Amino acid sequence: MFDRIREDLEMVRMRDPAARSTLEIFFCYPGLHAIWLHRLASWFWNHKLLFLGRLTSTINRLLTGIEIHPGATIGRRVFIDHGMGVVIGETAEVGEDVLIYQGVVLGGTSLEKIKRHPTIGNGVVIGSGAKIIGNIKIGDASKIGAGSVVLKPVPAGSTCVGIPGRVVQEERKCAIDLDHGELPDPVAEVINLLLKRQDEMEAQIKELGITSTVMKANGLLTRKTEMEEIFSEGAGI
Template sequence: MFKQLKEDVQAVFSRDPAARNTLEVLMTYPGIHALIMHRMAHELWNKDFKVSARTISAISRFATGIEIHPGAKIGRRFFIDHGMGVVIGETAEIGNDVTLYHGVTLGGITWNKGKRHPTLEDGVIVGAGAKILGPFTVGKNAKIGSNTVVTKAVPSGVTAVGSPARYIYKDTQTQPQDEEQHRRDYAKRIGFVQYATVADHSDPVLEGMRILLDRLEQNEKRMTTLCQRLSLLDPTYKKQPQDHPPLSQEELKILEDVRRECESQNQQSKA
């Protein structure tokens, strides 16, 4: 137990630059206090002293603001930074070298017994206020952004952001520079701004915006071509097949308006 506590204290030093010495960590870090009491409660829980285990868990919650069910399985070098408002459910499983920030919830979405809470593999980092809900796995070395809501499995090594969560893959190839620059120029020309996005991240929403921009430009070119061809037509031309009546004055007026609009579009595209 003391060897495990030493590892937990070293984990604090490796992940919190504000930590200055061992005594300070042991005396003032609620994450360490909650972890010590949880390990005691977990031993009692496994030995079927359920009431005693829940009592220690309740005292820990009152003293630290961190609620960890004594049935939760926690690995080595686990670090809860700040900690206030952290909730870890009964069937949650946490691997080694995992970091949680304040306000994190590892919760369930069903009242059925059995596995209800998430599993966090080694090296996972969960940002402040994130909610991970359900009996799925968050892959090794994944990162969960602050206030992210995760309700399905997270692959290893990705960053999950947003509500509901979407995944950012670091190793995805980016667009060629000239193509991406052309797309940004076109977006600027039509007044479209991709707010709060970064071009070198493979964000699914950003990829969707790129596809829409390409499609919009393609449609604009086709409309321009159509307008050019329509502008060559004479709207007063009334020669019609025998089974069709001649164009009315109202229809001729509509064609004239279309012709004017097409000429205006042609001038803007040439400019």
Template sequence: MFNSLFDQVDSIIVRDPAARNRLEVITCYQGLHAVWFHRISHALWNIGLKWIARVLSMVSRFITGIEIHPGAKIGQRVFLDHGLGIVIGETTEIGDDCTIYQGVTLGGTSLYKGVKRHPTLGKGVVVSAGAKVLGGFTVGDGARIGSNAVVLKEIPAGATAVGIPARVLHPDLPQSVDSKTKEYFSAYGVTPNVDDPVSMALKGLIDATIEQEAKIAQLEKALAKLSNTPSDPTASSDTKRDLGAMKEWLKE
């Protein structure tokens, strides 16, 4: 048991550069305290002491500012960073090595009892500050949800979801679910190598236009040879230069 506790503490040190040592994490991180409270309340819930489990979860919310229903299932090395305002519903399932930031709601959209109302997060998922994940669907392993996004449908593994309602960007690098590997961990779900689909579409149009300009220049040269009149390469080169500058601006 103690190995598991220290494993969770060490995973927090890996993911939070502000964490200096184990003592600081154990005494000062309310997200860790909330998870520990939940381990006890969840055990009580499973053996039928549901009222006591709910009371303990209310005590935890009062102390930590984090509300976790005792029926929720939370995996190993889950990090509730900052934590204040996090709400995790009854049928939520959170996989190993997930990171959840302040103000996140893992909520339900159904009023029916005894059904899966809340989301399931796979391994290594990052849910950024203020995001709302609502419904009984699955967020795939290594997925990232941007700040203040409202997710209402399934997210594929390795993808990034942003916006209201959330739209899925193209899948990025495969996500490491090893808590001791920092290479692919992205704080707040932010990664520099994920392009917005609108920017990608514009870049594609610019590339196609540059290609067409090159073909037109070749046709002009061929026609000039046939008619023995010089072609005007200046206009084509100016267009290429302008389009190239616009493409570089989009990359920024």
């Protein structure tokens, strides 16, 4: 148990540049407290002490603002940073070395007592306010952009953004990467592409217009020359 606590403290020190000391991390990080209380709630739940599990989960929410169902599976070195409003459902599974920011929801889509919450792979970063809904898999080392609503599986090493979530980048290396703000914007990229294409088409139309004007001018000049020749030969009288 103490080894796990030391591991958790070191994990926070590595991932949060604002952490100043072990004492500060131990007493002042509600995301860490939520993980510790969840381990107790999960122990009760797995030993069929369901009421004590739910009671511990409720106390956890009151103290930290983070709601984790005691039936959820949380891996090692999971860090919930600024965790107010985080909700993790009963059948959710969270892998190791996962970073979760405030307002994240791992929610379900079914009323049946089945696997209905997402499975999060190892090394995943989930940005602020992201919603991952349903029995879907988020692959290892993926990034979920802030405010995204993810309804479909995300391949390993991918970056997913938007509402609904779209995969905009793949094959990210499996490494701790806290940057989840500088993410691609697929809508802006499409608009920029359309504007670029519009500029190209306008240039082509302008070029065609100049060519047409020259052709018309050449046609009139040729016709005028022919008329002058006919008139000079007396046919115009």
